[in-house]
Amino acid sequence: MPEAPLRNRFPLLDEVTYLASHSLGAVPHATKEALGEYYDAWATQGIHAWDGPWWETVEAFNKDIEELLNAPSGTVAPMLNVTRGIAGFVSALEPTQGRDTILMTDLEFTTSYPLIRGFEDRGFQVEIVESQDGRTVDPEAIVDAITEETLLVHTCHVYFRSGALQDIERITEAAHEKGAIVLGDGYQSVGIVPTDVDAMGVDAFVGGSHKWLCGGPGAVYLYVREGLVDELDPKLRGWFGLEEPFAYEDVEDRGRPAEGTRRFLMGTPNVPGLYAAREGIGCVLEVGVETIRERSLSLTDRILVHADAQDVEVKTPREKSKRGGMVCIDFEGSEKVTEALAEEGFVVDWRPDCGIRVSPHFYNTEEEVDAFFQALIKAR
Numbered sequence: 001m002p003e004a005p006l007r008n009r010f011p012l013l014d015e016v017t018y019l020a021s022h023s024l025g026a027v028p029h030a031t032k033e034a035l036g037e038y039y040d041a042w043a044t045q046g047i048h049a050w051d052g053p054w055w056e057t058v059e060a061f062n063k064d065i066e067e068l069l070n071a072p073s074g075t076v077a078p079m080l081n082v083t084r085g086i087a088g089f090v091s092a093l094e095p096t097q098g099r100d101t102i103l104m105t106d107l108e109f110t111t112s113y114p115l116i117r118g119f120e121d122r123g124f125q126v127e128i129v130e131s132q133d134g135r136t137v138d139p140e141a142i143v144d145a146i147t148e149e150t151l152l153v154h155t156c157h158v159y160f161r162s163g164a165l166q167d168i169e170r171i172t173e174a175a176h177e178k179g180a181i182v183l184g185d186g187y188q189s190v191g192i193v194p195t196d197v198d199a200m201g202v203d204a205f206v207g208g209s210h211k212w213l214c215g216g217p218g219a220v221y222l223y224v225r226e227g228l229v230d231e232l233d234p235k236l237r238g239w240f241g242l243e244e245p246f247a248y249e250d251v252e253d254r255g256r257p258a259e260g261t262r263r264f265l266m267g268t269p270n271v272p273g274l275y276a277a278r279e280g281i282g283c284v285l286e287v288g289v290e291t292i293r294e295r296s297l298s299l300t301d302r303i304l305v306h307a308d309a310q311d312v313e314v315k316t317p318r319e320k321s322k323r324g325g326m327v328c329i330d331f332e333g334s335e336k337v338t339e340a341l342a343e344e345g346f347v348v349d350w351r352p353d354c355g356i357r358v359s360p361h362f363y364n365t366e367e368e369v370d371a372f373f374q375a376l377i378k379a380r
């Protein structure tokens with residue numbers, strides 16, 4: 001059987017059978033040292049940490065994310081969370097007579113509904129495309145809903161409820177034909193599914209580090225396409241988004257926005273969060289997302305074989321091209337079984353309508369998947 005790459009770098013894997021990377025990726029040992037470096041720079045350099053290692057860490061984060069997304073330099077900026085990234089991007093859009101609709105599906109991440117509904121007060125209309133099976137949304141249903149009135153289509157690359165992979169490229173092509181733009185959410189895809197913002201054609205993309213990138217909370221990003229970004233003037237803005245944050249003194253105007261996606265920064269970036277994310281993202285880059293995807297598909301195939309041998313419902317699409325890194329399985333009593341499994345050291349999670357979400361990453365082994373199902377049979 002193939003070795004699980006870099007497995008010995010993740011201490012948690014010696015403690016438990018960890019199959020919950022869709023929720024929180026395991027942390028590498030080296031992150032402890034990275035956080036120590038953050039502290040040492042502060043302790044020994046004081047304010048000079050800013051123009052030295054702290055700002056270098058911000059830039060290194062942007063560069064790593066650009067590499068993961070195949071995005072040009074200057075198109076990514078760090079955010080505190082995805083909610084903030086979406087809010088900043090939408091704040092730069094203007095609803096006009098005849099083009100004012102934000103189109104979403106009913107499978108987006110929970111945060112998108114209260115957030116986007118908040119923009120209705122600014123003159124946006126919100127339209128929701130409904131999933132027919134509660135797990136997938138046919139891209140053609142989204143395509144059919146895009147009209148000349150659509151300003152923005154906002155959808156996930158992989159849906160958190162089911163692990164279904166969306167054909168964003170098809171949606172983007174149709175949106176552009178109608179003069180609309182697309183904001184993708186890649187939190188459940190980047191790090192486990194190869195993601196190329198250029199090939200997808202998306203106008204903007206958000207995602208973050210605490211799931212498949214093994215980088216912990218607070219290291220999130222917003223990508224905005226070159227060419228589009230120059231036309232956008234975010235209303236959620238601040239001094240870090242200005243070309244000259246220190247030179248700015250004119251209280252009469254707003255200051256000149258920075259070049260590229262940095263204009264979406266508001267205040268001080270979350271430096272410790274970016275230090276914490278460095279090693280996990282580094283591991284993903286070292287293994288390579290193409291290799292990770294191959295391994296993930298093989299491990300999730302194995303989950304499907306086990307699931308089919310048991311009387312459980314699979315709530316994730318079976319076709320390789322239609323699923324991300326997570327498989328949802330459900331049966332009567334699945335919530336209780338998840339609790340029993342946790343006591344035995346098997347870490348997965350449970351959500352209403354999804355059932356048990358099982359997510360192997362590059363560091364998991366075939367034996368762990370087999371052991372998980374043996375424990376599940378015992379616990380039922």
Ligand SMILES: Cc1ncc(COP(=O)(O)O)c(C=O)c1O
Pocket residue numbers: 080081082083084109111156158160185186187188208220
């Ligand atoms: C698809 C998706 N988007 C966004 C988030 C998180 O958003 P935020 O960074 O605002 O907490 C999650 C999960 O935490 C998610 O699964």
